[in-house]
Amino acid sequence: MYGKDRIYKKVELIGVSSNGIEAAIETAISRADTSLDKLSWFEVQNIRGHIGEDGGISEYQVVIKVAFELKE
Amino acid sequence: MYGKDRIYKKVELIGVSSNGIEAAIETAISRADTSLDKLSWFEVQNIRGHIGEDGGISEYQVVIKVAFELKE
């Protein structure tokens, strides 16, 4: 594959899940997968979360960039 | 709302206005509002401006990221 002219696009998504950091990333990836072409890789930009009324972590919010190749 | 799996997308926009920083942000938001789903929040990335022939500020250019929830 290497050496051939091609072009990728990156979009910035935020995945949210109450089940931890990897689960939040997977949420973003799975949703992106249905609306974008073939995805290639992701890069974590930021990890955040919300704290509920009970003082516990109610959800993780992970900002990622997802890259996919633009087909001709 | 918190605790439910969901996904947001961020897009990067530049609003331009001769009426100051807030006006430039509002320009970007108002235009974005017509082409994107329900917007949720914005983050200022950069504040710039152009200086006219008369040495005064002819416009403010504010780079923002706008986030909105992706609906299923």
Add this chain to the structure above:
Amino acid sequence: MYGKDRIYKKVELIGVSSNGIEAAIETAISRADTSLDKLSWFEVQNIRGHIGEDGGISEYQVVIKVAFELKE
């Protein structure tokens, strides 16, 4: 043009070429040109590359942001 309310959008692209850094940027720009409105400028974000089996550079990968005006 300056002084008029308007809005730009930036998208993040990665151009790949075996012919050097400028060629990689041009790859991204030329492809973007066919799918986006009138492009205005680009900003280089990152310069990377792949090293082939023979120990030479098989391609340059240049991450850029491309900006274009959103028409009403």
Add this chain to the structure above:
Amino acid sequence: MYGKDRIYKKVELIGVSSNGIEAAIETAISRADTSLDKLSWFEVQNIRGHIGEDGGISEYQVVIKVAFELKE
């Protein structure tokens, strides 16, 4: 004052106001003023905002650091 040994502390606050960026900073400063010693200066860290149901900016959220001298 310069040349004398002394110590300052910085705290990070977020002021929120629907009236623009300066108003959000003033909100944070005015509240800080009642609970901290004599304030000296502030530094803007981040400018964000919320977008309401009507697609307009419902509030500005400005993250600042506020510094004040620790008295002996």
Add this chain to the structure above:
Amino acid sequence: MYGKDRIYKKVELIGVSSNGIEAAIETAISRADTSLDKLSWFEVQNIRGHIGEDGGISEYQVVIKVAFELKE
């Protein structure tokens, strides 16, 4: 809630746990919860860890900022 003048404070904490990244964050949150007002959200600043005599990871150290609203 949006649109009302209010103020948040952020404090920087480091949670330590031998049970992974989320566990280290939860350690910091749970302790913070007992001494601060109602917490709102956290932001991960840095992820580090210590390596024990046996060459394994003996603990994760996660630096976070925790935000909470200042009540009048």
Add this chain to the structure above:
Amino acid sequence: MYGKDRIYKKVELIGVSSNGIEAAIETAISRADTSLDKLSWFEVQNIRGHIGEDGGISEYQVVIKVAFELKE
């Protein structure tokens, strides 16, 4: 204008005003205008301010870079 070899210089200025962020930028621009060639644009680097004895904001200090074309 585009496509012609030319050179710009950037200088770093701090404008101070008690009338808000835009006013501080304008102070820097107006003074720069009298001693430099034709100015072209500015970029905000940092927004700070001083807090007076009464706990209010006595002035805004905005660090900007100002660019202007070097004439032959």
Add this chain to the structure above:
Amino acid sequence: MYGKDRIYKKVELIGVSSNGIEAAIETAISRADTSLDKLSWFEVQNIRGHIGEDGGISEYQVVIKVAFELKE
């Protein structure tokens, strides 16, 4: 130990694992452990991953710096 002259070295490693972020870190640490002196700590630099043909995350790639003391 503190107060004694000594020197540490940091090396940059990327651990890859299909089992999540902590597993990727442990992969890097365990391999580093066999070729370096006694390791002391690690710092996460970047979290990335690859997305497979099926649209799922095929692996996590975590860039870390690992520090170890240089013995005399």
Add this chain to the structure above:
Amino acid sequence: MYGKDRIYKKVELIGVSSNGIEAAIETAISRADTSLDKLSWFEVQNIRGHIGEDGGISEYQVVIKVAFELKE
């Protein structure tokens, strides 16, 4: 000590001294020591200084973060 759940807090201080960078750090540490629990380490964030009427350095201002363990 490693491996046990615990929590640290970081505060941001500015030490000022006319006797150089280390003296400014020591000023911040010595004052912090009297009002906080047992301190553990510091990290230099920024080194600045003031220049007096005679054109010499009248004082060094060093911004540090100081960390200390929160006791149960």
Add this chain to the structure above:
Amino acid sequence: MYGKDRIYKKVELIGVSSNGIEAAIETAISRADTSLDKLSWFEVQNIRGHIGEDGGISEYQVVIKVAFELKE
């Protein structure tokens, strides 16, 4: 030369050329050379460019810092 007290100054320039990145740097250096003392080195800060009506790159804009020694 090393070991002798001396002082350098850095200025920020933007070189523009339609012939690529190195040509844009050389434009800035050549112009700087006629108005400043003996130049010593440059550091690339940013690489940008303009896209023309035809969708091609009409020029490269490279922001550099140029350093030169201040003579007594």
Add this chain to the structure above:
Amino acid sequence: MYGKDRIYKKVELIGVSSNGIEAAIETAISRADTSLDKLSWFEVQNIRGHIGEDGGISEYQVVIKVAFELKE
């Protein structure tokens, strides 16, 4: 290849050449190739250069990180 546990190492090199940016990168890669295992990719960190007595660019200095897989 994806999905298999493995580990990469990054080293930081500076390639120097009078023939431009790509030539400087190639210098670093070609030398690295003889002393390291199979190289995989590089990332440009910084682009600098030296200015000669005649006011022209005598060489480009490009700081890169080179990554290669650690074999078992």
Add this chain to the structure above:
Amino acid sequence: MYGKDRIYKKVELIGVSSNGIEAAIETAISRADTSLDKLSWFEVQNIRGHIGEDGGISEYQVVIKVAFELKE
């Protein structure tokens, strides 16, 4: 002084001295003092140094920004 419209300029200097970091800063300040208006403050940007033939530090090179008020 606070509250009055005014403007400062920052210039970037590198002071070099074989006598340590503070001495390198003082070198830059003392030379700047003779060619600029009344200096106000400095900010350290970067600390570097050269290593001589004997493996010892032959000089410290400290990059600073120096600010001074522009008089009307």
Add this chain to the structure above:
Amino acid sequence: MYGKDRIYKKVELIGVSSNGIEAAIETAISRADTSLDKLSWFEVQNIRGHIGEDGGISEYQVVIKVAFELKE
């Protein structure tokens, strides 16, 4: 020397000393000198320190990058 193709390598070291920042840098340099080829320069990355039981600074920890030329 300038103008000749050559390659440098940078390694990241942490020097520790109870005698201040310069002493910590010298510790790292002197140790590096015995195991690496001819060193050329260093760049300070980070300045930290440990605080002892008595509330004083027990040691300075300075992270530096050291560069040296790779000989053919």
